[in-house]
Amino acid sequence: MDISDNFYLKRRSVMAKKIKNHPIKEDHLNIIINAGIRVPDHGALNPWKIKVIKGDKLKLIDEEVILPEFIKKNPEASLDSKFIESKRLQRASVVLAVLSTPVEHPKIPNWEMVLSSGAVCMNLLSCAQSLGYAAQWLTEWYAYNEKMLEYLGGRSGIDKISGFIYIGHKAEEPLERKRPDPSKVISYL
Numbered sequence: 443m444d445i446s447d448n449f450y451l452k453r454r455s456v457m458a459k460k461i462k463n464h465p466i467k468e469d470h471l472n473i474i475i476n477a478g479i480r481v482p483d484h485g486a487l488n489p490w491k492i493k494v495i496k497g498d499k500l501k502l503i504d505e506e507v508i509l510p511e512f513i514k515k516n517p518e519a520s521l522d523s524k525f526i527e528s529k530r531l532q533r534a535s536v537v538l539a540v541l542s543t544p545v546e547h548p549k550i551p552n553w554e555m556v557l558s559s560g561a562v563c564m565n566l567l568s569c570a571q572s573l574g575y576a577a578q579w580l581t582e583w584y585a586y587n588e589k590m591l592e593y594l595g596g597r598s599g600i601d602k603i604s605g606f607i608y609i610g611h612k613a614e615e616p617l618e619r620k621r622p623d624p625s626k627v628i629s630y631l
């Protein structure tokens with residue numbers, strides 16, 4: 443086996459605007475979700491939640507949460523930008539919203555619980571990509587919107603949206619993006 447061929451050395455996200463949104467297989471979605479919750483989690487506190495958004499719910503949230511919140515904050519917005527906002531989640535076949543839901547704990551810091559929710563996002567993303575799907579981790583503006591947090595069942599002032607994992611199909615293989623110079627970010631002590 444050629445170890446330089448490793449999946450993680452080639453893994454690449456596909457931009458949401460390039461994702462094709464016809465449905466993905468239900469058994470694949472289950473594998474992705476189960477990979478998502480199989481993450482390092484100090485104290486097994488499960489300080490995160492995954493909200494699966496698919497089918498009619500993509501359109502519903504676009505039209506009942508994202509678009510109205512966008513218009514509320516941008517009353518002068520152009521028709522073009524309103525059109526974009528009205529279709530955000532519908533770019534994907536399924537969107538997995540990951541909430542960081544930390545708990546009070548005498549020993550385990552909040553920071554570690556937040557990191558664990560990032561691990562959930564990364565596992566979801568990597569697993570979807572390993573199955574050949576197009577996927578991207580996005581926050582965009584609506585990850586920081588109170589109404590969206592409330593709609594997803596998050597607690598205001600405590601929970602946060604770690605990201606939306608967009609999953610769908612590839613129209614073409616993505617081009618490589620600029621990667622960090624290893625010598626600038628890695629050093630050996």
Ligand SMILES: Cc1cc2nc3c(=O)[nH]c(=O)nc-3n(C[C@H](O)[C@H](O)[C@H](O)COP(=O)(O)O)c2cc1C
Pocket residue numbers: 453454455456457578579580581582583604605619
């Ligand atoms: C927490 C988080 C939030 C992100 N939010 C956005 C975003 O809102 N818009 C965007 O274009 N990219 C966003 N990105 C970056 C995309 O996921 C980007 O496509 C990714 O860096 C590509 O990397 P990859 O090919 O190594 O997977 C975000 C990344 C992270 C980790």
